[in-house]
Amino acid sequence: MSQFVRFTIDGTECMASKGQFIVEAAKENGIYIPTLCNYPGIKPKGGCRICTVRVNGKLMTACTTPVAEGMNIENDVKDIRELRKSIVELLLVEGNHFCPACEKSGNCELQALAYRFQIMVPRFPFQFPIRKVDASNPKIIKDQNRCIQCKRCIRAIKDEKGRSIFAYRKRSSSVEVVVDKKLGKQLTDELAQKAMDVCPVGSILVKEKGFIIPIGERKYDKKPIGSDIENMSVSKI
Amino acid sequence: MSKPIIATTSLAGCFGCHMSVLDIDDRILELFELVEFNKSPINDIKKFTKKCDIGLIEGGCCNSENVHVLKDFREHCKILVSVGECAIMGGLPAMRNGIPIRECLEEAYLNGLTVVGNEERIIPNDPELPMLLDRVFPCHEVVKIDYFLPGCPPRADLIWDALVALISGDEMKLPYEVVKFD
Numbered sequence: 151m152s153q154f155v156r157f158t159i160d161g162t163e164c165m166a167s168k169g170q171f172i173v174e175a176a177k178e179n180g181i182y183i184p185t186l187c188n189y190p191g192i193k194p195k196g197g198c199r200i201c202t203v204r205v206n207g208k209l210m211t212a213c214t215t216p217v218a219e220g221m222n223i224e225n226d227v228k229d230i231r232e233l234r235k236s237i238v239e240l241l242l243v244e245g246n247h248f249c250p251a252c253e254k255s256g257n258c259e260l261q262a263l264a265y266r267f268q269i270m271v272p273r274f275p276f277q278f279p280i281r282k283v284d285a286s287n288p289k290i291i292k293d294q295n296r297c298i299q300c301k302r303c304i305r306a307i308k309d310e311k312g313r314s315i316f317a318y319r320k321r322s323s324s325v326e327v328v329v330d331k332k333l334g335k336q337l338t339d340e341l342a343q344k345a346m347d348v349c350p351v352g353s354i355l356v357k358e359k360g361f362i363i364p365i366g367e368r369k370y371d372k373k374p375i376g377s378d379i380e381n382m383s384v385s386k387i
Numbered sequence: 388m389s390k391p392i393i394a395t396t397s398l399a400g401c402f403g404c405h406m407s408v409l410d411i412d413d414r415i416l417e418l419f420e421l422v423e424f425n426k427s428p429i430n431d432i433k434k435f436t437k438k439c440d441i442g443l444i445e446g447g448c449c450n451s452e453n454v455h456v457l458k459d460f461r462e463h464c465k466i467l468v469s470v471g472e473c474a475i476m477g478g479l480p481a482m483r484n485g486i487p488i489r490e491c492l493e494e495a496y497l498n499g500l501t502v503v504g505n506e507e508r509i510i511p512n513d514p515e516l517p518m519l520l521d522r523v524f525p526c527h528e529v530v531k532i533d534y535f536l537p538g539c540p541p542r543a544d545l546i547w548d549a550l551v552a553l554i555s556g557d558e559m560k561l562p563y564e565v566v567k568f569d
Binding site (some may be wrong): 272278 | 528536
């Protein structure tokens with residue numbers, strides 16, 4: 151039998167199963183904590199730091215920290231909002247994110263977070279890095295200009311033997327996520343689509359599927375990211 | 388009180404943002420009641436004839452003329468607004484930023500698939516022509532910009548709300564649907 155723990159998020163009393171990660175626990179209580187590298191169903195990484203919350207006075211990533219009894223969590227407060235916003239701004243200038251020319255625009259989580267934080271212009275200078283587009287795979291395009299190295303594809307897209315189709319190459323600031331040449335050839339249509347859906351930005355695209363949803367009907371055209379969680383009726387345990 | 392004066396220009400842009408200004412539809416009549424236009428492609432005034440209150444900038448800086456015009460706007464306008472993605476981050480013209488300038492020119496005038504004529508293989512270099520910059524610059528990396536209106540183009544309602552807010556001094560409403568990057 152699972153145990154329940156009580157904790158507070160921004161003063162609101164919450165309840166969740168013991169051992170649940172803060173992001174999930176908050177979601178069950180109708181509270182949205184922004185995430186980017188996190189994806190339901192795959193092991194959390196704690197890489198992007200967008201989900202940073204203050205737990206009993208210490209900054210922690212909500213996607214990798216399990217809830218515990220009596221935790222006092224600060225989420226939607228000014229300095230943390232500011233920190234999250236600056237991470238989004240840094241990501242926007244670090245790569246080449248040309249939203250008007252991107253097939254993922256309107257369905258992109260990075261863009262949706264920028265909308266949510268009302269970013270009109272990043273405060274940092276645009277880097278315009280020189281990156282490549284790999285269109286050699288028969289099913290998908292891997293655009294390094296837009297990759298934010300969240301590793302969601304590496305963690306989620308596996309072949310039938312459990313091997314990752316995507317992998318890290320190089321190190322440090324030149325690190326990039328690439329398609330495994332051999333395993334990539336076996337990509338099925340379903341897996342290719344899953345890879346595109348798992349990618350939070352427009353770095354993985356299924357060929358011949360661009361701009362399939364008209365403007366106005368895309369995921370984040372009308373409702374901000376996280377509004378589905380906030381509008382969820384609070385589950386009473 | 389005299390009417391606020393507006394100037395507009397299109398630098399390295401496609402005039403889409405100006406078209407979006409026209410998309411305010413019949414409110415344009417109201418706009419002409421509220422403000423006076425100075426240098427702008429809308430009324431075809433080529434040179435500043437007086438100091439302006441608001442300058443709307445479309446497009447980033449891709450050549451020496453863009454930089455010159457932008458600096459002229461900064462000098463003549465109290466408030467400068469970057470309108471649209473190109474002004475804010477270079478936009479589509481900035482997609483050439485990773486390509487050496489020589490390669491760009493050779494593609495456009497010598498080797499491109501759509502190049503016809505040009506048997507003498509000339510890359511235009513008349514001194515009258517503005518010099519291309521090594522890369523496209525967002526406007527706020529060249530002069531101080533006061534406000535930013537994202538979008539490709541910014542929605543007409545966003546432009547209208549921004550102008551009304553600037554003229555009236557009221558805080559701007561920013562409904563979720565109008566602030567978009569595409």
